[in-house]
Amino acid sequence: MVPPLALDIDGTLTTPTGRIDPRVFELLPGWEAPVVFATGKAFPYPVALAHFLGREETVIAENGGVAYVDGETTTVGDPDAARAVVEAFRERGGEVGWGDGDTVNRWRETEVALSPDADESLLREVAAAAGGDVEVVDTGYAYHVKSVGVSKGRALEVVADALGLDPAAFVAVGDSENDVSTFGVAGESYAVANADAAAREAAGTVLDEGFMDGTVSVLTELRERGE
Numbered sequence: 001m002v003p004p005l006a007l008d009i010d011g012t013l014t015t016p017t018g019r020i021d022p023r024v025f026e027l028l029p030g031w032e033a034p035v036v037f038a039t040g041k042a043f044p045y046p047v048a049l050a051h052f053l054g055r056e057e058t059v060i061a062e063n064g065g066v067a068y069v070d071g072e073t074t075t076v077g078d079p080d081a082a083r084a085v086v087e088a089f090r091e092r093g094g095e096v097g098w099g100d101g102d103t104v105n106r107w108r109e110t111e112v113a114l115s116p117d118a119d120e121s122l123l124r125e126v127a128a129a130a131g132g133d134v135e136v137v138d139t140g141y142a143y144h145v146k147s148v149g150v151s152k153g154r155a156l157e158v159v160a161d162a163l164g165l166d167p168a169a170f171v172a173v174g175d176s177e178n179d180v181s182t183f184g185v186a187g188e189s190y191a192v193a194n195a196d197a198a199a200r201e202a203a204g205t206v207l208d209e210g211f212m213d214g215t216v217s218v219l220t221e222l223r224e225r226g227e
């Protein structure tokens with residue numbers, strides 16, 4: 001038997017240029033245990049991924065702000081506090097940086113994400129001035145302004161509970177600061193070689209290979225172990 005998976009998306013299931021690696025479509029549709037996509041992206045992105053893989057839509061979005069399992073949505077966090085920080089950042093001349101349309105934030109319910117090109121020091125200054133309830137998380141793909149205490153790891157506990165599983169039964173793979181909490185609750189955790197310092201530090205194992213090459217190595221090993 002293979003174990004259930006908690007998989008980060010960006011940096012973990014993608015190529016270095018940010019595309020979904022096609023091996024996702026070979027390895028995950030037939031995975032014989034729950035697969036939870038746990039991402040900083042907004043809710044529709046992991047839902048779409050699960051949908052087009054033909055899998056149950058069991059997802060964690062917005063760094064844990066949104067959890068969806070068995071048709072039930074759980075949202076946590078204070079979007080107004082995050083939006084107020086971003087508004088103050090804009091008033092100080094900062095730019096969210098996604099251009100017109102901003103599909104990054106269009107469906108975001110509990111936090112706000114800013115482009116990696118945004119002025120990080122100004123953003124951190126404004127967030128610190130807002131008090132202790134809001135923090136800035138840098139995934140390498142975006143700066144997320146979110147409520148303290150909201151995390152992918154907490155959301156994994158919610159999802160695991162709904163599935164009747166122990167969170168420690170999960171194997172987690174990820175690449176950044178926003179995966180540290182997942183690594184803390186999963187029984188086994190792997191940081192791909194491109195992972196940031198926080199993820200490397202928190203992971204049980206740091207892989208030799210990066211991006212989907214690293215993830216494939218874990219999935220292959222888990223399958224062999226389960227045979």
Ligand SMILES: O=C(O)COP(=O)(O)O
Nearest residue numbers: 009010039040041139142
């Ligand atoms: O949305 C981001 O900033 C990163 O997304 P990820 O959590 O899937 O890596």
Ligand SMILES: [Mg+2]
Nearest residue numbers: 008010011175
């Ligand atoms: Mg990632």
